[in-house]
């Protein structure tokens with residue numbers, strides 16, 4: 001009887017420890033921001049003074065590659081571990097598992113902030129595009145740009161997100177980031193997608209670099225960087241030249257084994273980014289290319 005009681009107590013203690021270790025599983029960083037730019041070769045991005053400036057504040061990944069062309073399959077890959085057969089920028093409804101399933105099972109908070117997205121309570125906005133404008137201060141292009149594009153917001157294309165009010169409520173306009181920052185309510189996993197002016201899609205890397213500098217300077221203060229915060233600056237794909245090499249920079253706020261001014265020539269791609277998030281938060285994987293991908297190095 002006493003022995004039986006002890007073994008129940010031991011089991012309960014073990015279960016309690018397991019729960020604590022699951023909740024506290026953040027290995028390298030407490031929060032990650034993934035900020036995604038568009039269609040630029042590695043060489044052009046690193047030659048831009050603003051991308052060079054922010055890359056120098058962290059670790060430069062010098063052998064990182066997009067996984068496909070055009071844009072959309074790269075975004076899908078980042079959260080699904082596969083392009084899921086998507087080979088274009090058209091509207092797709094995808095029924096597969098994705099990063100959100102892993103994060104929510106593990107109790108990790110997330111949000112997708114999208115410039116010029118418009119949200120309604122409890123439903124996802126499934127529009128292919130929203131808003132249009134001539135890019136402010138541009139000199140190169142005078143025609144209107146579509147600001148928000150669904151092809152750059154992979155979350156809305158998954159049916160297990162579309163069908164969930166609470167998940168749809170986590171896909172928000174980018175203006176929500178300042179509100180969440182003021183309320184100290186920024187989640188642990190943040191995807192930030194600039195509009196098609198700011199991401200360089202329609203206007204080039206110089207414009208995107210100016211946006212990057214003002215975004216980084218204004219965003220990463222106060223509540224935005226509580227705990228070990230890592231910002232991943234990346235691109236979806238290159239301009240279409242062979243190898244699909246893109247610039248990715250890991251910018252640390254806080255101490256997490258990322259040496260400022262360092263570089264890493266390991267062969268990485270968007271599956272490595274996904275694997276890094278999974279391994280950091282101990283979520284397990286999706287059984288896709290994330291199984292064999294290597295996470296980033298945190299020596």
Ligand SMILES: *[C@@H]1O[C@H](CO)[C@@H](O)[C@H](O)[C@H]1NC(C)=O
Nearest residue numbers: 090091092093094126159162
């Ligand atoms: C995707 O799902 C939405 C909502 O159910 C539907 O209106 C749309 O026609 C679907 N599109 C495709 C390409 O399946």
Ligand SMILES: *[C@@H]1O[C@H](CO)[C@@H](O)[C@H](O)[C@H]1NC(C)=O
Nearest residue numbers: 115116131133147174175195
């Ligand atoms: C688009 O979104 C940006 C960033 O949230 C905002 O500054 C800008 O005013 C928006 N533009 C339009 C036309 O709504």
Ligand SMILES: *[C@@H]1O[C@H](CO)[C@@H](O)[C@H](O)[C@H]1NC(C)=O
Nearest residue numbers: 135136137138207210211214
């Ligand atoms: C546009 O130019 C104005 C005036 O020079 C400046 O105040 C503003 O910050 C610029 N905006 C962008 C997005 O570059």
